[in-house]
Amino acid sequence: MNFYISDLHLFHKNVTRAGKDFDDRPFEDLEDMHSVIKEKWNAKVTNGDTVYILGDMAMRGTQEELIAFVSTLKGHKIIIRGNHDDIRDLRYKQLFDEICDYKEINDTLNGENVRLVLCHYPILMWKNQHYGSILLYGHVHNSIEEYYFKKCLREMNNEEFFDRRSGTKILRAYNVGCMMPYMDYEPRTLSEIVENYEEFTTKVVRERKNYKGENIPLNEWEIKIQEDFPFMEQDPSDKGNIYRKYGFEFAGGWYDILRECLEAIVARYAEDGIGLAEIDFVPCQLKEKFGTLRFYYGYTDEHCVNAALDFLNAGLTMRFKPNDEDEGDDVKTKRRKDIRTIVSTAEQKSKCTCEMCGAEGKLRNNSDIGIYRVKTLCDSCHEKRIKIMQQEKLSKI
């Protein structure tokens, strides 16, 4: 049987709590990490199996301790080298059946033969990608780079051009880094990777219940936001968070504004070296109020602050900011101030963007013609709205 894993980073103190723990691994120190990895590996792999290690087995290949440790791991080991693998020491070298930088093999998935491309680095265009070939890779860990790679793949999967050229094969690539939640520090078969991945990746909500209790499918943009920004996942069973439970309370004309805002937030975290999985930003409520966008949020360690005073005439909103935002000037405080600016910029933009279609719009206040609810609309959506209101009035006479 074939197993896959990558980026174990053996003997690398900074992937444990004794060091920087940059992967957020659950190990106190190297001893702890090594014993868990060895136990999981040898409980599963036999000497008749083959384990493909997709790079960065360890930080160095010349330590006697490392050589001794790797020799206790069962199975035939084939290493597809990563940037940290130094395999010059003969004693280390002979522990591997094969050492290479890139490999193409066959494996089976649900009883079907599948072509696999194995490489330490994620490749955007890999061999036969449109014909069902699966890429396994490592290197990027659970980082912002993983997020951007997956984002590119999703966009390519949504691109009709690729479908027409090659049938309907969806692009499939899996990061087999041991720290990925679906890998959990053990070598896994292709079937395990594919099945676990589905289970662990974003659980996107695709429909909501209306007031009659019927399921209404969500708009495509509402699904896309959840897919592209895991911290924007919805969850109808969450009773404590209005956004998670009810989703977006405005129309799709503001999609671009929202998307730009979320991308800026992700980029701001990335500036501080924080990957997508560690983002502590929590959306609390996203709605239209007095014709403009309101984006209330909090942080995992800071309860949502959704209290705001609106001055309708001036179009101003006074927001009560999280308590500790002005205290100190550390990295977190600075970042949270910047995020506040990013969010309020998005809210400002909604004041001149049609909520229905995204075209240039303005706040419409038409109580003179019987429209009391203000909305930001473009000329044509505004006219449409007036027509509908008049028809409704006529039908009541």
Ligand SMILES: [Zn+2]
């Ligand atoms: Zn419009």
